[in-house]
Amino acid sequence: MRTNILVVGVGGQGVILLSTIIGRALTLAGLDVVIGETKGLARRGGSVEAHIKVGDSYTSPLIPKGLADAVLALELLEGLRYIPWLKRGGCAVISVERVPPINTFLYDEEKYPSIDDAVMTLRSLAKKYNYKVYLVNPLKYAIKVGNPLTSNVVMLGFLSRILNLNIKEEYMVEAIKSSVPSKTIDDNIKAYKMGVEYANNALTKNRQEDIIIDT
């Protein structure tokens, strides 16, 4: 199985943690995986990328632009910024969470996109390049679990169902156990399962729509 998944977000949101969970699950499943990351305090508050490449240990650690099978964005603006990494027909799962950069408060000409502008742009791109776009609100489900910090893992559950990653749930659970603080393991496992259920609901929605919005 050769799959390229790009996970993006804002520094501090947990992009690296999420990609580590996916990487560990894939390793347990016996697959070869390479993950390229941008991180570090030098980028505090900046965009963070994790390029997850499954299937070949001699592949480069970065996904060439236009060749990602999926883009998973923990933040709306980053979802817009990185959607050009998707291949034609690729799948984007974008959170509606907004983390406005400081420049949008400093300079009048730099504005954080409104949800309407974001949706319009995503619809136009989805049509042009045949993307499947899911605009989701994982926080809603994380709150149902009782722990808002698990929203990333909700998205993980959502993505694994949408992509049909075919990784046994026990590997995901094991990977979550070895990656999150021990007190939060149960919450995170619940969050993952909720994300899968969330995706099942989304998949039953009208497939004719350019983008599936569930906020």
Add this chain to the structure above:
Amino acid sequence: MEYLLRGKGERVLLSGNEAVARGAIEAGIKFITGYPGTPASDIVDVLARVAKDLNLYVEWSVNEKVAFEAAFAAALAKVKSMFVCKHLGLNWIMDPWIVASETGVNAPFIIVTGDDVHPYASQTAQDTRYFAITAKSPMLEPATIQEAKDIISYASKVSSELYLPVVVRVTLRICHSKGVTILNDIKLDNTKPEFPRNPDRYVMIASYVRRRLPELKRKYYIKAQQLAEQSPYNKVLIKDSAKLGIIASGITFTYAKEALEILRLEDRISILKLAWHSPLPKRLIADFLAQHNEVLVLEEIDPVIEEQVKAIAFEHDLKPRVYGRLTGHIPMEGEIRTETVINALSAILKLNRRLQYDDPEELKKVVVRRIPYLCPGCPHRASYYVLKYVLNKLGKKYVITGDRGCYNQGVHPPLRAIDTCICMGASIAMAHGFSKALEDYITVAVIGDSTFFHAGLPAVVNATYNNSKPLIVVLDNQWTAMTGLQPNPATGLTATLEPTLKFYPEAASEALGVDYVKVVDPYNISEAIKIVHEAIKYIEEKGKPAVIVFRHPCRITELRELKKKGFKPNTYVVDESLCKGCKYCITVFGCPAIEFNSLTKKASINPIKCNGCGVCSQICPFGAIKTKS
């Protein structure tokens, strides 16, 4: 960290840095030193965490020079050693390194350099291969995470065969990537440490050195050359009747491989994968050149191999066309990626497959950049605010020299608080230089605690000894924060987090001749402003240096400690009835937790981002910011 200690045959997901650390363990390295530097810091961090389990000696040294010399001494005492630094750290070790090659070593001694070739987080993208060539050290570069681990044992063997230091170069792309790695045995070394006295060998005065140089030349130009030619880490992948070959060093091999797969040219183009940079396996390259008309050279960052390839071709009477950075097929600066290789091949083979980098128009209209910042609650923000407040009020001309650390993020808008940032310790020495050259300016140096002890001390002596009048501001947040929160002498903890002597910049400054030395908490804005006023008055009246230590722990570490003790920090809110929408808190103070609603024209504080420092409540001109209760 248990996954780092698993047994032979286990498959584990490791980062490049973790792979190097595990590689050191598998090679039997016992003595590890370094100074934090992106991208290699984690290597020592990780080894420090397993040091007790494996009976290793792991040290964060005060600077790279001291770290190198300490590890080198251990290698002379027959202890397998490793020194770790970022690429710029090599600038600090050239003095002892060159002589270490002349004396040679008595146990494997590996220098690991983490290279930021783009650069993403450094003041430059220097090509460390020149340094290895100058010092006459073999230099190896792995192409994958697995190789990053295995190559340490190989480097150890090379070092013990030649009795020379050996460099392993890992680029940021390897350090910060993760890959599935198969582990090997952990080696336990039982060599008895001892120092074989031999002044003729270790006291490198000129007359003794001259006797040792011929042996060094033989080791490097002949023996190391042979090892390079025979190395299993170089691989020749010839495609029959291929006219074009790619010479790909280090990780660029993976970009070349992927580019050929995407272009469906795997069967038509050969690859020579190189892991040896110094010395280059010249015969291997000559054989490769003889079989191709054209060659594309992939390397980071300067055309080092590209130029040597041309010399090798000349020596063997070959005339291949050589493409690379010098011919413009690869851009002169910046990291190589698969896209770079695809574009180069497209140009050479005249394909129409140049990858489009331009984003669609509708996207350009909505996407805005994201500029980085100092964390909400960072004490440096408060320190910079105070400095700029006082200097702007005084209205005189000034220069603020900065240094390397989290606080160099003070350059970003809106603070724009530092005028220079050159290299470790330059803040104080340059402030001294500016003070002498620009007599009517107020010169201020801003330096962190780790950098102060790394490189600042001699510059303080220079300022008092040579009579200049800079205001030296030490931002003491008690940790080496930028590189991932490592301890340093100002922390009072060792690399393995054991308590040790704690150092105070104010005590050091007094000992080095500074008469005006004050310590203040930058969170206390009015007090800090008072002290800065007083210090500037002192330097203008007395014409002597002054030191202010702004002491407050890094807010991230402080919150962790508070959380452990069960304390919750205050959250702050904006009282909309008092907020006038002046945006001072955003445009002058610049805390990223403060947002602004352009419709209601009111500021608000994001409770998830706010770290409860309370400085905003002190600086709001209308007193509109208060604690939640």
